[in-house]
Amino acid sequence: MDGRAEDRGRVYQASGDQHITEHHHYGGQPAAPRGPDSVRRPAVGRPPVVLRDRAEVLERLRASARTRRGGEVYVLHGMGGCGKTAVAYTFFQQATGEFGRAGLWVGAADRASLRAGMLAVAADRGADDGELLAARNGLRPAADLVWQYLDRSPEPWLLVLDNADQPEILRDGHWLRSSPGGIVVVTTRRSAPHWWPGARLQHIGVLPREDAARVLCDLAPHSGTREQAAQVAERLGRLPLALTLAGGFLSQQVLDPWTMETYGHRLDEGERVELIDQGADALSEQDPRHTVGLTWQLTLDAFEARGLSEATALLRLLSRFAPEPLPLSVLDRAEIDGVVPRSRCESALRALLDQSLTELVDVGVRCAQSHGVLLDSVAAAAPEQQVPVLDTTAVRLLDAAVPAVPDAGPHDPLLRLLVPHALALLRRVQDPRASADALAVVTRLTVALHRTGEYLSAWETARAAADLGESRLGAEHRLVLAARSRAGRALFRLGRYEEAESLLAHVRAVQERQFGPRDPDTLDSCHGLQLVLGNLGRRDEAIALLRATIAGRRRALGPAHPLTLRSRASLLVLLPAARVVAEDGGALLSLPAECARLLGPDHTVTLGAHHNHAWALYLLGRFDEADQELRLVTEAYLQRFGPDYPIALSAQQLLSRTRAARGHMDEAIALMSDVVARRERAMGADHPFTVAGRQLLDEFASGRRQPPPA
CATH class of the missing domain: 1.25.40.10 (Tetratricopeptide repeat domain)
Known part of the structure; x- marks a missing residue:
C-alpha cells in the first residue's frame, strides 16, 4: 500500500501491479466517475398501480415514521414474487413525502452491490472522498464509516436494504445495525429469526382472493368481470408477480384482445414450466410460484404469434444474467447479433417492458432489471439447443463491456454493476469452453476493480470466480489459477500479507509445475509474490524472485514489453541505494527515460x-x-x-x-x-x-x- 515512516516497502508507489494501457487522457481535474450510484431513487421500475392488502403492515411502518425517533429494524420476508419490494417502495414514498425522512435505497443481493450502495449512503450523509476511497481500498472498516455518518445524520432517515436473500453477507460485514437516527427496512426471502436478531419480522404472503382480483382489474380493467378476475387470480395462486405478468399481458392485447376467461382457459391448458426460486425454500407442487412460468410462457407464445420472436430471444438472453440492474449499454452492442439483431433490440426490449417482463430502473445510469423468480424460470425452460448461443452471446456482451486492458484510474461505479451479472453468468454456464471464456472475463473484471482501488470487491469477485471455475474446469486449470492469483494480489493490497503469500506461493508452484517457470502466468504470480515478500521484510528473497521475474519476462515477452519494464522499475525501490547504481551495468537509473521512449511519457x-x-x-x-x-x-x-x-x-x-x-x-x-x-x-x-x-x-x-x- 503506502510506505511507512521511512517509505520502505514502497512497491505500491510504483504502481507495481498495475496492468497496462496505451491510452491516457489528462485534464485539469481528475476524471469524474461515470454514473454515480444513486441511493435516493429506489431501484424499482414501474411502481404498483395500487398496493392491495398491505394496509396492516404499512400502517405499522407508517407509525414508526411519524415520530422523529428511530432505532427500528423491520424485515419484510416472503417467497419470491410476493411483493416485498412493492411494500418497501410504497413506504419509502410515504416516509420521504409525508414524513420528511431522507430516503436511502440499497440493493443487497450481492457483496459488491451492498458495499457500493452503503458507501453511497455514507457519501449522501456527508462522508468525503478521502474517507470513501480509504473504505474501498480496505484501509478502514467500510460498515463503521457508513453507520458513523448515519448516526450523525442531522435529519431522520429511512434505509431500505432490498433483496437481502443472502443474510450472511450482511452479517459478515456487520452491515445491518440499528440507529436512533432512522429506520431500517429489509426485504428478504430468508425468514429464520437467527438471521435477524432484534428485528421486527413481517411476513408478506400471497393476496386474498378479492384483493388479487382487484390487482388484475387495476391492470386490465376491460378484460373481464371481477368474478372472472378472481378465478384467474386463484389459478395464478394469487401471487403478485404472476398477477402483474398476467395483467401486463391482458392490457397490451390490441388486434385480438384476450378476455380473462380466455386467459384462464389457456392457463388450464398450459404445461407447467420448471421454476427455480433461488434463495427460498423448495417449492411444493401447489406452490403459486409455479404459475409464473405459465404466465410468461403465454406471453412468449403471443410474441411468436405476432412475429416478435426477438422479444422471446432477448428475455432468454437476459435470463443468463442476474436479477440486478443491467446497464443498457451492455445490450447496445454488435455482439448481441448472435441472439437478437441489434437493429431489433430496441423493439424487443420495448415489448418486454410493455408486458412487465422487465423494467427500466435508474441507478445513476439507465438499466434493465427483471425479477429473479422470472429469470430463474426462463433460464430453466430455455430450449437446450439454444443454450450454447445464449451463453456465448452473454459472455461476448460482458467481454465488450469490461475494459480490454484495465488501467489505474478513479472509482468507476459501472464496474460494480457488472459484478453480479458476471458471476451469475459463470454460475449458469455449463459447457467447459464457455465456462473458460466467462471466467476469463470475470478475472479481467477483477483486475479492473483492483486498478480503481476496489480491493475488497476485487478479492471477493476473484475468489468467487475461482471457486465457480474450479467446479467446472478443475483446480489446476490455467484460468482458475489466474483467478486465484488475482485474489492473492487483492489480499496483498488489503494488507493481509500472510494470506497473500500463502495463496500466491501455492498458485506459483502449481503454475510452474503445469506450465513452466517462464510462462507469463507463472511470471505474473512471481511478480505479485515478490511484492508481498518485500513488504514482509524479506528483502533478499524478494530481490531474488524479482530478478528471476525480470529475466523470465525478458525471454518470454521481450525487453521492451511494459510488464518487463514494470518489474525492472520495482528494483528501484527494492535494492539498496549502492546496488541501484551498479545494477544492470548502471542502466537501471536510466529506466524512466527508457520507459518514456518505449511507452510514452504518460504511461x-x-x-x-x-x-x-x-x-x-x-x-x-x-x-x-x-x-x-x-x-x-x-x-x-x-x-x-x-x-x-x-x-x-x-x-x-x-x-x-x-x-x-x-x-x-x-x-x-x-x-x-x-x-x-x-x-x-x-x-x-x-x-x-x-x-x-x-x-x-x-x-x-x-x-x-x-x-x-x-
Whole structure:
C-alpha cells in the first residue's frame, strides 16, 4: 500500500501491479466517475398501480415514521414474487413525502452491490472522498464509516436494504445495525429469526382472493368481470408477480384482445414450466410460484404469434444474467447479433417492458432489471439447443463491456454493476469452453476493480470466480489459477500479507509445475509474490524472485514489453541505494527515460518508474534531481487520481522529504500537514499510515530530520 515512516516497502508507489494501457487522457481535474450510484431513487421500475392488502403492515411502518425517533429494524420476508419490494417502495414514498425522512435505497443481493450502495449512503450523509476511497481500498472498516455518518445524520432517515436473500453477507460485514437516527427496512426471502436478531419480522404472503382480483382489474380493467378476475387470480395462486405478468399481458392485447376467461382457459391448458426460486425454500407442487412460468410462457407464445420472436430471444438472453440492474449499454452492442439483431433490440426490449417482463430502473445510469423468480424460470425452460448461443452471446456482451486492458484510474461505479451479472453468468454456464471464456472475463473484471482501488470487491469477485471455475474446469486449470492469483494480489493490497503469500506461493508452484517457470502466468504470480515478500521484510528473497521475474519476462515477452519494464522499475525501490547504481551495468537509473521512449511519457509504467527513480535518487543524496522528478510525478498523480488517492499521498510525502532535504522546511511541513490531515480524515488518527505521517511531520517541525547519507 503506502510506505511507512521511512517509505520502505514502497512497491505500491510504483504502481507495481498495475496492468497496462496505451491510452491516457489528462485534464485539469481528475476524471469524474461515470454514473454515480444513486441511493435516493429506489431501484424499482414501474411502481404498483395500487398496493392491495398491505394496509396492516404499512400502517405499522407508517407509525414508526411519524415520530422523529428511530432505532427500528423491520424485515419484510416472503417467497419470491410476493411483493416485498412493492411494500418497501410504497413506504419509502410515504416516509420521504409525508414524513420528511431522507430516503436511502440499497440493493443487497450481492457483496459488491451492498458495499457500493452503503458507501453511497455514507457519501449522501456527508462522508468525503478521502474517507470513501480509504473504505474501498480496505484501509478502514467500510460498515463503521457508513453507520458513523448515519448516526450523525442531522435529519431522520429511512434505509431500505432490498433483496437481502443472502443474510450472511450482511452479517459478515456487520452491515445491518440499528440507529436512533432512522429506520431500517429489509426485504428478504430468508425468514429464520437467527438471521435477524432484534428485528421486527413481517411476513408478506400471497393476496386474498378479492384483493388479487382487484390487482388484475387495476391492470386490465376491460378484460373481464371481477368474478372472472378472481378465478384467474386463484389459478395464478394469487401471487403478485404472476398477477402483474398476467395483467401486463391482458392490457397490451390490441388486434385480438384476450378476455380473462380466455386467459384462464389457456392457463388450464398450459404445461407447467420448471421454476427455480433461488434463495427460498423448495417449492411444493401447489406452490403459486409455479404459475409464473405459465404466465410468461403465454406471453412468449403471443410474441411468436405476432412475429416478435426477438422479444422471446432477448428475455432468454437476459435470463443468463442476474436479477440486478443491467446497464443498457451492455445490450447496445454488435455482439448481441448472435441472439437478437441489434437493429431489433430496441423493439424487443420495448415489448418486454410493455408486458412487465422487465423494467427500466435508474441507478445513476439507465438499466434493465427483471425479477429473479422470472429469470430463474426462463433460464430453466430455455430450449437446450439454444443454450450454447445464449451463453456465448452473454459472455461476448460482458467481454465488450469490461475494459480490454484495465488501467489505474478513479472509482468507476459501472464496474460494480457488472459484478453480479458476471458471476451469475459463470454460475449458469455449463459447457467447459464457455465456462473458460466467462471466467476469463470475470478475472479481467477483477483486475479492473483492483486498478480503481476496489480491493475488497476485487478479492471477493476473484475468489468467487475461482471457486465457480474450479467446479467446472478443475483446480489446476490455467484460468482458475489466474483467478486465484488475482485474489492473492487483492489480499496483498488489503494488507493481509500472510494470506497473500500463502495463496500466491501455492498458485506459483502449481503454475510452474503445469506450465513452466517462464510462462507469463507463472511470471505474473512471481511478480505479485515478490511484492508481498518485500513488504514482509524479506528483502533478499524478494530481490531474488524479482530478478528471476525480470529475466523470465525478458525471454518470454521481450525487453521492451511494459510488464518487463514494470518489474525492472520495482528494483528501484527494492535494492539498496549502492546496488541501484551498479545494477544492470548502471542502466537501471536510466529506466524512466527508457520507459518514456518505449511507452510514452504518460504511461502508467513510465510514471511508476519516475516515482521509484526519485526514491532511489533521494537515498543517493541527489536531492535536486529527486525533487524535480517528484514534482512532475505528483502533479500527474493529482490530475489522474485526485488528492486523496494513496499513490498521490505517497508521492506527496516523498516530495516533502526532498523539499526538507533542500532546505525548504516550511513547504515540506505544509505538504506533510496536508498528507496527515487527509489520512486522518480518511483512515482515522490511529491508523499506522497516519501515525507514520505525523511522526515525519513532527520531525520536520522540530528540525531534527536529517537527510539520508549519500
